[in-house]
Amino acid sequence: MNSGDGTPARDRQGPDAAPQVRLPDGAAPVVCVDIGGTKVAASVVDQRGIQGRLVEPTAKEGASDALAQQVLRMIDHSCLAAQVRRGDLASVGVASCGPFVRKHGCIELAAPNICGGLAGAARGLPNTWTSAVLEAPLRDAFPKLRIENDGLAALEAERRWGALQGLDHCAYVTWSTGIGVGLCVDGRLLHGKNGNAGHAGHMFVSDNDDALCGCGNIGDVEALVAGNALPRRFATLGYADAAAMLAAAQAGETPAAAVMDDVCRVMGRALYNLVVTLDLQRISIGGSVFWHHRDYLLPRLQAQLSGRLPALTDGVELVPAGLQDKVGDYAALALVT
Missing domain, CATH: 3.30.420.40 (ATPase, nucleotide binding domain)
Structure with a gap:
């Protein structure tokens, strides 16, 4: 079933269940990424609903683009699990913890639970990042990209x-x-x-x-x-x-x-x-x-x-x-x- 008006269809399983959202028939699949201080989740959404969902601990070691590289890899694996080709994706949405800072016009994360350089060694994070690169590598791969604060x-x-x-x-x-x-x-x-x-x-x-x-x-x-x-x-x-x-x-x-x-x-x-x-x-x-x-x-x-x-x-x-x-x-x- 789809909504008939171009918006995602919604099903509920029981009166208190969260809706099961699926794209209308004929709509190109999209990728959804949720970045938090503890975990990153990536999934494909198409007419079947949420497919190929993967969850990993948030990358916090290595170069400051480690998180962006993790997201790119997870998108590819999610597409593979959902049997969707990267080239068939309509767009990618990323809901991420912040705050955001902009460098060279692109969003980076100055996230307290990811970037160890903000509060220093006392905070116990395994890096010295003051920001984590995010938008630039993702936009190179996916021109149709939207990133917003996860609360918003x-x-x-x-x-x-x-x-x-x-x-x-x-x-x-x-x-x-x-x-x-x-x-x-x-x-x-x-x-x-x-x-x-x-x-x-x-x-x-x-x-x-x-x-x-x-x-x-x-x-x-x-x-x-x-x-x-x-x-x-x-x-x-x-x-x-x-x-x-x-x-x-x-x-x-x-x-x-x-x-x-x-x-x-x-x-x-x-x-x-x-x-x-x-x-x-x-x-x-x-x-x-x-x-x-x-x-x-x-x-x-x-x-x-x-x-x-x-x-x-x-x-x-x-x-x-x-x-x-x-x-x-x-x-x-x-x-x-």
């Missing part, structure tokens, strides 16, 4: 297929390895001078002098609550990662529960700041940290909004991402369909 791309996908459909004042927030945000006001997606609007993960919401972010800040939101920040900050409690800490908190272990209450206060304040600054209707939340523990986290985040400045917060909803744990795939797809 996910917002576009959530507005088309997910939990933000029909809304003109909304945001998407990912709570994962890092904190990413996409913003929409008056029906317009906000980009900023270099495509970096929405980097609210680097705002300051509390006093802290020991939480080092990969961007070099000490004590910003990402340094305090991101998935890779929690085990660094609270290693003495003995939890291997954010998932273990959250599981312990849900099981009622007092130290973990106290930590997560404070973490939700920080994250909730960041969401409150977005709502009152931009006068939003709804925020959709995804990302691995949030998604796998959403029933525990969501009411604690909502509590940081409820009752505060009702003129701006009454009726504002925090909701799980309608595209569930597939937001990254659909984010890149939204850029090229």
Whole structure:
């Protein structure tokens, strides 16, 4: 089945399932790439839906174009798995963590969880990059290329297929390895001078002098609550990662529960700041940290909004991402369909 109007068809498997998006009959296939601080995913989308999906840890060693070379290789392998020729592709969409910087007119990534040269050796990344080359090698291979911040791309996908459909004042927030945000006001997606609007993960919401972010800040939101920040900050409690800490908190272990209450206060304040600054209707939340523990986290985040400045917060909803744990795939797809 296709939509009949040139837009991707959408199927659902059960009332709460993420839509299964396929291209209309006769449409040329596209490639979707999702770049995060932990992993890179690449897939082909055609009339059958998402095909040849590959996932690898994000390249962080070698020359500063290692990530771009990884993406090119993954696209070729994904095409091979999907039985699609590179020359048949209509376009390539890349949803990537940022911030972005422009060098010689092309986007490079100054991403805190990829580039070790931003915060230095203390951050523990295996490179000294201050930016990772991305656009130039990809555009040489694929002239029809669109790259956007992953928060913005996910917002576009959530507005088309997910939990933000029909809304003109909304945001998407990912709570994962890092904190990413996409913003929409008056029906317009906000980009900023270099495509970096929405980097609210680097705002300051509390006093802290020991939480080092990969961007070099000490004590910003990402340094305090991101998935890779929690085990660094609270290693003495003995939890291997954010998932273990959250599981312990849900099981009622007092130290973990106290930590997560404070973490939700920080994250909730960041969401409150977005709502009152931009006068939003709804925020959709995804990302691995949030998604796998959403029933525990969501009411604690909502509590940081409820009752505060009702003129701006009454009726504002925090909701799980309608595209569930597939937001990254659909984010890149939204850029090229």
